[in-house]
Amino acid sequence: MAAVDAGWTVIGIDNFAAKVTKINGGSSPVEDISDEQLQAAISKGAYKATTDFSAVTKASVITICVPTPLNEKREPDLTFLSSAARGIAPHVSNETLIVSESTSYPGTLRDIIIPIVDELKSEGSKNVYFACAPERVNPGDTVWNQKNTPRLVGAIDEVSQIRALAFYESICDAVVAVSAPEVAEAAKLLENTFRLVNIALINEFTQLCSTSGINVHEVIDAAASKPYGFMPFRPGVGVGGHCIPVDPLYLTWWARQNGGRAEFVESADSISHMMPKYVAQRAIDLVSSSIVNPKVLILGVAYKPGVGDVRETPVSELRDHLLSLGANVAWHDPLVPTWESSKSVDLDWQCDVAILAVKQPGMNFEQLMVRGVEILDCTNTMKGCAGVTPL
Numbered sequence: 001m002a003a004v005d006a007g008w009t010v011i012g013i014d015n016f017a018a019k020v021t022k023i024n025g026g027s028s029p030v031e032d033i034s035d036e037q038l039q040a041a042i043s044k045g046a047y048k049a050t051t052d053f054s055a056v057t058k059a060s061v062i063t064i065c066v067p068t069p070l071n072e073k074r075e076p077d078l079t080f081l082s083s084a085a086r087g088i089a090p091h092v093s094n095e096t097l098i099v100s101e102s103t104s105y106p107g108t109l110r111d112i113i114i115p116i117v118d119e120l121k122s123e124g125s126k127n128v129y130f131a132c133a134p135e136r137v138n139p140g141d142t143v144w145n146q147k148n149t150p151r152l153v154g155a156i157d158e159v160s161q162i163r164a165l166a167f168y169e170s171i172c173d174a175v176v177a178v179s180a181p182e183v184a185e186a187a188k189l190l191e192n193t194f195r196l197v198n199i200a201l202i203n204e205f206t207q208l209c210s211t212s213g214i215n216v217h218e219v220i221d222a223a224a225s226k227p228y229g230f231m232p233f234r235p236g237v238g239v240g241g242h243c244i245p246v247d248p249l250y251l252t253w254w255a256r257q258n259g260g261r262a263e264f265v266e267s268a269d270s271i272s273h274m275m276p277k278y279v280a281q282r283a284i285d286l287v288s289s290s291i292v293n294p295k296v297l298i299l300g301v302a303y304k305p306g307v308g309d310v311r312e313t314p315v316s317e318l319r320d321h322l323l324s325l326g327a328n329v330a331w332h333d334p335l336v337p338t339w340e341s342s343k344s345v346d347l348d349w350q351c352d353v354a355i356l357a358v359k360q361p362g363m364n365f366e367q368l369m370v371r372g373v374e375i376l377d378c379t380n381t382m383k384g385c386a387g388v389t390p391l
């Protein structure tokens with residue numbers, strides 16, 4: 001949509017046919033893009049979706065933005081990326097720019113994508129240009145978007161860089177040129193690893209403060225009064241989404257491939273995964289020990305407020321720990337109707353304790369408070385309310 005707004009004609013290729021049909025029907029699958037915006041782009045002929053990779057032939061710029069998840073060994077899974085490169089390669093026209101926007105470890109463009117395209121492109125497509133411009137979008141963010149977030153661009157040679165800069169300058173307010181795609185790839189991993197380690201630090205710090213009866217939020221506010229050298233991060237159930245818990249493991253894997261170890265990052269990852277267990281125990285401790293199988297209501301299961309996305313949500317581990325402690329667990333999330341084969345319950349579900357994991361817009365706790373239900377607040381949004389215990 002940012003490219004459409006800048007005057008480009010855009011074709012979206014996706015191998016998930018149902019999504020393509022939905023998009024072409026004017027229904028947006030992306031929270032930050034309204035149906036009206038999508039419909040306007042479609043009706044003026046500036047956008048359409050297709051499953052047909054031959055549409056690539058018409059493109060002067062191709063951006064690859066497929067998922068880069070972890071496999072069952074929690075290592076980079078580049079299956080989608082390789083398959084997208086194989087899908088577009090035979091249809092790439094001469095003088096086309098290919099940009100990888102997917103998050104991955106340094107060397108992905110040069111060592112994975114380019115060899116696939118070079119092998120499968122047609123003989124006539126002699127000049128194909130390559131760059132990397134990692135996606136930085138923050139879903140649900142009403143301030144920072146594609147246009148006003150500076151874009152990193154690193155290309156494999158001068159002509160590729162000139163073309164990539166021209167493209168991103170047309171859709172973004174600011175573009176930051178770096179010397180190579182590997183720098184852009186590494187910068188993206190650094191950005192998200194920075195968030196992981198700082199969130200892990202504050203989650204560890206929260207546990208230390210709680211043991212000593214100190215309110216961690218007051219400590220964070222106090223530290224944040226220093227005008228330089230400190231940035232506040234807040235505790236929670238853990239990290240979620242398909243970026244913060246995932247991308248740092250691309251970094252740890254890449255370090256191992258190069259004979260090193262990212263010990264600090266590995267440690268942050270394990271602290272993150274311990275947090276849901278800690279939260280589960282804190283909630284159970286709020287229930288009278290005479291109740292053998294306490295009923296626990298989790299409020300919010302999405303990975304962050306304002307979205308219905310449950311990918312890698314730490315609430316999954318929270319629920320598993322609660323179950324292993326003998327609890328009966330139900331959950332409520334106005335933005336997530338179904339999750340892992342179960343449905344969101346109403347707030348009148350009778351529980352012994354509630355855990356506010358994610359504060360979603362439209363959540364109304366009035367009836368829980370009227371019933372005197374104890375709430376463990378992991379979000380610091382119910383400060384000072386009766387019956388509420390901060391994390």
Ligand SMILES: NC(=O)c1ccc[n+]([C@@H]2O[C@H](COP(=O)([O-])OP(=O)(O)OC[C@H]3O[C@@H](n4cnc5c(N)ncnc54)[C@H](O)[C@@H]3O)[C@@H](O)[C@H]2O)c1
Nearest residue numbers: 014015016065066067068080083084102103135136137139
């Ligand atoms: N969404 C974000 O907030 C965000 C932010 C920063 C970076 N990223 C990065 O951007 C990349 C994409 O993330 P996303 O959240 O948009 O992913 P997504 O899960 O929304 O997937 C994008 C689409 O790719 C399609 N797809 C998968 N394989 C394909 C193939 N071979 N050919 C064609 N289509 C294919 C899927 O069907 C899906 O519709 C990832 O590397 C992610 O780390 C995303």
